[in-house]
Amino acid sequence: MLKIWIQAARLRTLPLSVSGIITGTALAIKEGLFDGVIFTLAILTTLGFQVLSNFANDYGDGIKGTDNHERIGPKRVLQSGLLTAQQLKRGMTITVILTLVAALLLIYRAFGSQNYAYFLLFLVLGIVSIIAAIKYTVGQSAYGYRALGDVFVFVFFGLLAVVGSYFLYSHQLHGWVWFPAISIGLLSTAVLNLNNMRDLQSDQKAHKITLPILLGIRRAKMYHYTLLLLAYASAFVYFYFTATKFYHYLPLLAFLPILQHTKTVMHNQQPQHLDPELKKVAISTFLFAVLFFITLLF
Secondary structure, three states, X not given: OHHXXXXXXXXXXXXXXXXXXXXXXXXXXXXXXXXXXXXXXXXXXHHHHHHHHHHHHHHHHHHHOOOOOOOOOOOOOOOOOOOOHHHHHHHHHHHHHHHHHHHHHHHHHHHOOOOHHHHHHHHXXXXXXXXXXXXXXXXXXXXXXXXXXXXXXXXHHHHHHHHHHHHHHHOOOOHHHHXXXXXXXXXXXXXXXXXXXXXXXXXXXXXXXXXXXXXXXXXXXXHHHHHHHHHHHHHHHHHHXXXXXXXXXXXXXHHHHHHHHHHHHHHOOOHHHHHHHHHHHHHHHHHHHHHHHHHHHO
């Protein structure tokens, strides 16, 4: 049974989910503001959000019939009959509770009991994140079925993850933190776009509206290239204006695998061949975050 729940948690999605936290922490380290407890709790909270989203996605797509025998990619646990809808709902409930506990501990560690305004702000953001993770595919008004998933991923995986985690350490903001946040957000959105291009045919049959369905595959590919190019440009601008050592540019090496990736997407005619490309962009995003962390650490 544990193996089934691990399958439902989709471990391959977890490195991408923590990339924003690693990047935001690196920005704090640059200013000498690192706190190991905040970092650990932020990682645990983010993993909780991601696992909850994965459970909810499995549940929502499963009961709507979007996940079926025609779907490309890893089999879902509800679709495969490995877990029932009721079991997934219980798993979601437990995950919500554990994530809220981690979030409360994180917020208290960052702001204590003195700064009520920041405490309440981040508590609200945590609750909104939980609702957003569930409503992506669950319910009649699921925004993932209305071509709004890209906005969610950009805001929550990019802007909120990077800028929010940086704020937990610093209690302040400056303009430069938005550039790596935009890069992480755009790269994460590119992963979702790949997923939606791969699933275009099955999503059409299930009446799930995504951007590739609205744009068509050719324009969806152009949109994909734009996301990747802007992600690189935003990162380059940050390093150009803030780097003081040559090795501060090392995170840009994470974009090298993406060059080959764009060629693969350009010439792709078989949706199933896009599945390995998701991992390529996700790992490149995680690599960017890790290299960013290392360069600012030293």
